[in-house]
Amino acid sequence: MTRTGIRILLADDQKLIRGGIRMILQSEDGFEIAGEAEDGAQAVELARSLRPDVVLMDIQMPGLDGLEATRQVVAAGDCAVLVLTTFNREDYLFQALQAGASGFLLKNASPEDLISGVRVVARGDALLAPELTRRLFDRFMARPAxxxxxxxxxxxxxxxxxxxxxxxxxxxxxxxxxxxxxxxxxxxxxxxxxxxxxxxxxxxxxxxxxxxxxxxxxxxxxx
CATH class of the missing domain: 1.10.10.10 (Winged helix-like DNA-binding domain superfamily/Winged helix DNA-binding domain)
Known part of the structure; x- marks a missing residue:
């Protein structure tokens, strides 16, 4: 069966957050919500069984957190991971990138940025929110090459x-x-x-x- 569109797995322990993200993405043509996970372990399991194109991964979840879940999903080669978090923390940014995430967005991003981010990651490119790109540059300004x-x-x-x-x-x-x-x-x-x-x-x-x-x-x- 030929797949059309972008299949997305939502991984967030807050049902209300998942619902809001689902509404945004389902309003866009060519997007399909393949499944939803309430924690990192379930995200890894569903990524392997459902094989979505993109996992939208929260970081702080009970049990297996989003960072370790990202490592496992990326290592298995199942799909790309776009990290979404409310925590604008530098350590999360670098840990997510080291774990193999293809993108990192804050949850206060606009619906347009979220939709664009999913498309960017789905086609195999990498994405960082502009404010996080500046932070990445600042990190290297503070130390010699x-x-x-x-x-x-x-x-x-x-x-x-x-x-x-x-x-x-x-x-x-x-x-x-x-x-x-x-x-x-x-x-x-x-x-x-x-x-x-x-x-x-x-x-x-x-x-x-x-x-x-x-x-x-x-x-x-x-x-």
Whole structure:
């Protein structure tokens, strides 16, 4: 049977929150709520049995929390995880990314941002709320660059290194295409090559890598 649309699993211990999110997503064409979980353990179980495209994962849940549930879901390769939380905490942000989450949004995000976030994660891209992207940059402003596997950078062409710096600056493929006067498909190809050469999973890891190796620095304006 051919699947159409984006199938979503909601994981939150608060029924009222799940209901609100369900109403928002069900109002959008092409979205299907595949199931709902009340805790992390149930989220892992349902992700494996239902195989949704995206899990919307709360962090603080009884028993198995959302961070560990994210690790297990991502490790099993079942689907992408978009973390949703009311807690605007830096430690949660980095733990979620380390666990393999493809995105991180606060629950006070607008319905439009939530819908867009699900679509971004479903197509295999990474997503961070703008305020969280700034926090990620601030983290690396506070410490010197640490060269981790700088030898891998030699694998990049000049254009690919340029693309990496722009990705680290938070630019989308469309914005990069506009700055470099190339097609968006060309940018997407370059980004994929950068990720493959550096052994990175997604754009979020690319941002972290760029700052850790000194390829990019806060305030940089790539040529």
């Amino acid at each position: 640490v060269s981790q596997r700088p030898d891998l950078l030699d694998l990049l062409t000049e254009r690919e290194a340029q693309i990496l710096r722009l990705v680290a600056g938070g630019d989308s493929n469309a914005e990069i295409a506009g700055k470099l006067f190339v097609g968006e498909a060309t940018v997407k190809t370059h980004v994929s090559r950068v990720l493959n050469k550096l052994g990175l999973r997604d754009r979020v890891q690319a941002v972290v890598y760029a700052y850790e190796t000194g390829v990019a620095a806060p305030g940089d304006t790539p040529p």
